[in-house]
Amino acid sequence: MRGPSEMSTKTPHLHTLKDLRCTALNRIFALIFTSAIFALFYHHFLHLLHSSTTTTFFLHLTLLFSDVILTFMWATTQSFRMRPVRRHVYPENLPQVMDHPDYPKLDVFICTADPYKEPPMGVVNTALSVMAYEYPSDKISVYVSDDGGSELTLFAFMEAAKFATHWLPFCKRNRIEDRCPEAYFSSNHSRSSGIDELKMIYESMKMKVESAVERGCIVNGHIKTDDEREAFKKWTAGGFTRQDHPTVIQVLLESAKHKDITGQEMPNLIYLSRQKSKTSPHHFKAGALNVLLRVSATMTNAPLILTLDCDMYSNDPKTPLDMLCFLLDPKMSKYAYVQFPQRFHGTNKNDIYGGENKRLFQINPIGMDGLAGTNYVGTGTFFRRRAFFGGPSSFLSAENLELNPNHVVDKSIRSDTILKLAHNVAKCDYESDTKWGSKMGFRYGSLVEDYYTGYQLHCEGWDSVFYHPNRAAFLGDIPINLNDVLSQNKRWSVGLLEVAFSKYSPITFGTKSRGILMGLAYSHYAFWPIWSIPISIYAFIPQLALLNGVTPFPKVSDSWFYLYVFLFLGSYIQDSLDFVLSGGTIQRWLNDQRMWLIRGISSYLFGSIDFFLKSFGISSFGFNITSKVVDDEQNKRYEQGIFEFGVASPLFVPLTSTAILNLTAFFVGLTRVILGHGNMEEIFVQLFICGFGMVNCWPVYEAIALRTDKGRMPMKTTMVSTFVALALYSVASLIFQI
Ligand SMILES: O=c1ccn([C@@H]2O[C@H](COP(=O)(O)OP(=O)(O)O[C@H]3O[C@H](CO)[C@@H](O)[C@H](O)[C@H]3O)[C@@H](O)[C@H]2O)c(=O)[nH]1
Numbered sequence: 001m002r003g004p005s006e007m008s009t010k011t012p013h014l015h016t017l018k019d020l021r022c023t024a025l026n027r028i029f030a031l032i033f034t035s036a037i038f039a040l041f042y043h044h045f046l047h048l049l050h051s052s053t054t055t056t057f058f059l060h061l062t063l064l065f066s067d068v069i070l071t072f073m074w075a076t077t078q079s080f081r082m083r084p085v086r087r088h089v090y091p092e093n094l095p096q097v098m099d100h101p102d103y104p105k106l107d108v109f110i111c112t113a114d115p116y117k118e119p120p121m122g123v124v125n126t127a128l129s130v131m132a133y134e135y136p137s138d139k140i141s142v143y144v145s146d147d148g149g150s151e152l153t154l155f156a157f158m159e160a161a162k163f164a165t166h167w168l169p170f171c172k173r174n175r176i177e178d179r180c181p182e183a184y185f186s187s188n189h190s191r192s193s194g195i196d197e198l199k200m201i202y203e204s205m206k207m208k209v210e211s212a213v214e215r216g217c218i219v220n221g222h223i224k225t226d227d228e229r230e231a232f233k234k235w236t237a238g239g240f241t242r243q244d245h246p247t248v249i250q251v252l253l254e255s256a257k258h259k260d261i262t263g264q265e266m267p268n269l270i271y272l273s274r275q276k277s278k279t280s281p282h283h284f285k286a287g288a289l290n291v292l293l294r295v296s297a298t299m300t301n302a303p304l305i306l307t308l309d310c311d312m313y314s315n316d317p318k319t320p321l322d323m324l325c326f327l328l329d330p331k332m333s334k335y336a337y338v339q340f341p342q343r344f345h346g347t348n349k350n351d352i353y354g355g356e357n358k359r360l361f362q363i364n365p366i367g368m369d370g371l372a373g374t375n376y377v378g379t380g381t382f383f384r385r386r387a388f389f390g391g392p393s394s395f396l397s398a399e400n401l402e403l404n405p406n407h408v409v410d411k412s413i414r415s416d417t418i419l420k421l422a423h424n425v426a427k428c429d430y431e432s433d434t435k436w437g438s439k440m441g442f443r444y445g446s447l448v449e450d451y452y453t454g455y456q457l458h459c460e461g462w463d464s465v466f467y468h469p470n471r472a473a474f475l476g477d478i479p480i481n482l483n484d485v486l487s488q489n490k491r492w493s494v495g496l497l498e499v500a501f502s503k504y505s506p507i508t509f510g511t512k513s514r515g516i517l518m519g520l521a522y523s524h525y526a527f528w529p530i531w532s533i534p535i536s537i538y539a540f541i542p543q544l545a546l547l548n549g550v551t552p553f554p555k556v557s558d559s560w561f562y563l564y565v566f567l568f569l570g571s572y573i574q575d576s577l578d579f580v581l582s583g584g585t586i587q588r589w590l591n592d593q594r595m596w597l598i599r600g601i602s603s604y605l606f607g608s609i610d611f612f613l614k615s616f617g618i619s620s621f622g623f624n625i626t627s628k629v630v631d632d633e634q635n636k637r638y639e640q641g642i643f644e645f646g647v648a649s650p651l652f653v654p655l656t657s658t659a660i661l662n663l664t665a666f667f668v669g670l671t672r673v674i675l676g677h678g679n680m681e682e683i684f685v686q687l688f689i690c691g692f693g694m695v696n697c698w699p700v701y702e703a704i705a706l707r708t709d710k711g712r713m714p715m716k717t718t719m720v721s722t723f724v725a726l727a728l729y730s731v732a733s734l735i736f737q738i
């Protein structure tokens with residue numbers, strides 16, 4: 001490092017921050033929209049005052065309630081629009097600050113939890129892509145946490161360690177950009193020297209690993225060294241199950257000892273499966289990450305940490321340099337992490353399930369970045385280790401001083417002392433009576449441990465950076481069937497409500513700790529699932545009212561009608577503009593808004609119900625891992641943009657019921673107008689809502705009536721949903737007759 005005086009007199013530009021031009025417009029629009037919302041409430045109150053019957057009174061009260069929630073959610077989104085910013089980095093200036101060999105050490109954490117839902121070859125690819133970073137190899141340590149406790153994953157990594165000695169020098173020599181081998185070999189790579197041979201080594205490793213996974217065990221012939229035999233003994237010794245087993249730590253590569261085929265140093269590579277016992281809570285991924293924090297502290301204790309999910313590989317070998325531009329800047333010492341957006345490969349052309357989650361991963365973060373920083377999204381995040389030990393100016397020491405961020409490790413990572421300590425801190429009861437999970441490390445108590453941890457760090461006074469480079473820094477898998485997408489969102493909903501209704505609720509605690517705008521931004525996510533209330537109300541009530549000849553909305557000739565038009569178009573146009581301006585297409589946006597509605601009456605609704613049942617002690621929930629296995633037939637349909645139902649999931653029931661109800665109400669309403677029993681002017685808004693519902697439900701009609709493939713709507717779901725729709729209709733008819 002250059003001397004401090006030299007740095008302060010001539011600090012080169014490492015990064016800059018620019019306000020987006022839309023800020024002023026956003027603020028003006030927020031004002032106009034706010035007045036419109038006030039007018040809407042005035043209109044609602046007039047109706048309540050003048051309702052002629054109890055039924056219409058309650059009907060208007062229901063609509064008012066749903067508009068209150070929409071307003072609350074709208075208000076929270078304003079936090080993202082008040083100061084969106086864009087950052088730039090200048091890694092070319094890094095050499096003026098620090099020489100390449102002096103870069104700080106980097107510990108990479110990769111989590112996996114199930115060899116059948118998360119195929120080991122995928123995990124291996126993630127690891128290889130970061131091991132090959134354009135960064136001094138001896139500074140990188142990759143720790144793989146296997147919550148599946150699977151010898152198959154360990155076996156895959158033993159093979160990967162050997163393959164890496166070929167892969168790393170190849171990438172560096174040829175300046176390859178795709179350093180995830182699977183992505184590289186399946187792309188139109190150039191014909192560099194030695195590539196055919198390398199591909200053969202890769203394919204043979206892949207075959208060995210995949211056949212082991214298929215067989216479900218490791219054959220003796222594949223175990224070559226005593227070291228390897230010793231490692232697998234833990235499984236063969238008996239009594240080893242996924243939920244109950246001792247810690248396994250296997251150092252697969254040690255930088256100081258292992259060289260690649262050209263004689264260069266390799267990064268460290270460590271396999272870790274923490275101790276599990278049915279009697280101790282393991283806190284899912286957050287628990288795994290805390291064990292990683294401690295085990296890595298005993299071995300390398302790097303000041304910088306990258307957390308990655310096994311389904312997200314590095315797509316740019318220079319990403320660590322971008323990160324250094326922020327974290328090496330002495331003015332950024334209050335910044336806990338640099339978050340890169342989650343971006344995905346393999347989305348179909350129009351992204352039918354909105355898998356890109358553009359708003360969540362790309363649009364909202366630039367808004368929070370202009371405040372105190374974006375939320376942590378679990379993967380693609382570079383942390384300062386120090387951030388896990390108290391606020392920026394209130395250091396919290398670990399119970400064992402050897403785990404503190406300033407502790408220097410000076411022994412080989414394979415030495416007995418280190419390994420003994422590492423095993424000790426990976427024990428399942430290590431955390432009892434410590435601050436891990438509450439004040440230290442990744443935080444427990446929510447299924448969205450990422451969101452909750454980032455939030456707590458912000459509350460402690462840390463800031464964060466969002467950096468979105470043109471070439472995606474990381475690329476991940478997305479679920480490609482509707483049930484998986486909805487289940488994932490249901491898990492998120494439960495996790496978010498756990499935070500929303502805790503004593504750390506962002507609306508109270510967050511607002512107090514980090515100000516109103518950050519509080520609102522975090523509240524926006526915490527209260528995400530309550531979107532299910534207005535979405536469900538608008539999916540059922542206007543339709544049921546229409547069928548019963550009740551018209552709660554203004555006539556087309558009424559001037560209040562224009563208020564509704566303005567509110568609807570205003571929010572939709574603004575949302576689509578945000579989407580398109582951040583590089584999306586209109587087609588994708590249409591699908592994105594459809595998925596928002598679908599999630600509203602499935603994931604958010606069921607997630608909320610689950611959460612409340614659990615709060616009353618009626619049920620419990622766990623971390624349902626998203627499957628990363630691709631079924632060929634499903635994949636084909638996905639590529640063609642066809643929705644995948646196929647399983648009789650309860651998540652599809654409200655969706656199918658509303659599809660049926662919208663269709664019926666639309667045609668009944670229209671027929672009445674044609675036959676002269678109804679007035680178009682009066683029912684226009686309701687007809688429009690039904691038509692809008694139908695357009696969004698189009699894939700449901702196809703799946704019920706027009707398809708014969710395996711992904712169509714199961715008969716059982718259609719029948720249950722028809723029954724639900726009929727039941728709702730009967731109840732509504734009774735009520736409307738009062
Ligand atoms: O007990 C567990 C459960 C999960 N995981 C790992 O957690 C990661 C995320 O799981 P996944 O099934 O892929 O969930 P997603 O919904 O795709 O993940 C999003 O949501 C999670 C919170 O619900 C965050 O942890 C993730 O970073 C974020 O990408 C994976 O690497 C898993 O291996 C564990 O290590 N232990």
Ligand SMILES: [Mn+2]
Pocket residue numbers: 309311626
């Ligand atoms: Mn995932």
